[in-house]
Amino acid sequence: MNKIVFATNNLHKLEEIRQIMDGFYEVLSLTDIGCYEEIVEDADTLDGNAQIKADFVTNRYHMDCFADDSGLEVEALNGAPGVYSARYAGEHCTYQDNVDKLLAALDGVQNRKAAFRTVIALNLQGQTYHFEGRCDGMIATEQRGEGGFGYDPVFQPDGYDKTFSELGVEVKNKISHRGKATQKLISFLQNYVK
Ligand code: ITT
Numbered sequence: 001m002n003k004i005v006f007a008t009n010n011l012h013k014l015e016e017i018r019q020i021m022d023g024f025y026e027v028l029s030l031t032d033i034g035c036y037e038e039i040v041e042d043a044d045t046l047d048g049n050a051q052i053k054a055d056f057v058t059n060r061y062h063m064d065c066f067a068d069d070s071g072l073e074v075e076a077l078n079g080a081p082g083v084y085s086a087r088y089a090g091e092h093c094t095y096q097d098n099v100d101k102l103l104a105a106l107d108g109v110q111n112r113k114a115a116f117r118t119v120i121a122l123n124l125q126g127q128t129y130h131f132e133g134r135c136d137g138m139i140a141t142e143q144r145g146e147g148g149f150g151y152d153p154v155f156q157p158d159g160y161d162k163t164f165s166e167l168g169v170e171v172k173n174k175i176s177h178r179g180k181a182t183q184k185l186i187s188f189l190q191n192y193v194k
Contacts, residue, residue, distance in 0.1 A: 001026045002189075005033055007053040007067035012149040013178065020173055020182050025189065033061055046071055046083055047130060050121035058123040066122040066185060070177060072151050074139060075113040077105060085151070095150050099143055102154065112138040116155065116177035120185050129188065133181030148172065 005028045006017055018027050030036070039056045041049040046069040053067030071085040081088035081098070089097035106112065113136070120131045136158045143153035145165025152164035157175055164172050173179040 003028055003064075004189075005030070005057050005061070005063050005065040007035075007039065007057045007065050010149075013068070016169060016173055016178060017182060019169070020179065021186065024186065028063075030057070033057070033063065035061065041069070044083060046117060046119040047121070049083065050119045050130070051128070054121040054123045054128075064122075064124050066120055068118050068120045068178060068181065070116060070118040072102075072155070073115050073117060074102070074106070076109050076111040099151060099154055102139065102151065103142070106139055112140075114139050114155065116151075118177040118181040120181045122185060122188075124189075124192065131181045131184040131188065133177040133179065133184065135175060135177040135180070 001024075003026045006014060007030060008014055009030060014027070014029050021027050035057065039053050041052055043049045043052055049069040050067050053069070054065045057063060057065040057067075069083070071082045073079045073082050081102070085098070087093060089101040115137065116135045118133045120133075122129045122131070137156050137160075138158075140154045140156050140163055143165075144163045145153050145167075147168050148165045152172075155164050156162065157164065157167075160167060164176070173182075
């Protein structure tokens, strides 16, 4: 099977992508290739951060690699937390801290519209490609469900009356920002291999 590195430290994301790519590509993690250094994501766009992560692996390990960067953009907060979604509530905050801060920021706010966006940067045989995915929805007034990670307990995708946490990983992968970007990546890789 073809091998490709997914430059992430987020085990939830790794698990999601492995499930989507199952049987098609063997997806190696940073741990699998012995990369334990911290990759500093200091770009101010999702594209920039995804590229930083993919380049780090390709330049040091000379391997094909993809990386994603995702963010939650809330309309009433002018697109925040966006590229800063992971550290919205502070440098070493937990997912719960971020959810609490978001619910507090939207307390009493009528406009709950939000979108998750993902950009995947792929370095393949000396070329770079970007793929995007977007999932529109709204921020619930309270958290619901146990599954998923990050803002999943408060993100309700359009067309559903459940949060990502309640919907579970299989449904989420079909409709999510990362799922859509990953489908584009997979279609590209399938045509590339042929
Ligand atoms: P990397 O190691 O890949 O950088 P990360 O946890 O920093 O992992 P991202 O930069 O892609 O992940 O995403 C930033 C934050 O956005 C992440 O920590 C979550 O809080 C949130 N997020 C991203 N995708 C999400 C999803 O599918 N569901 C819920 N929250 C998500």
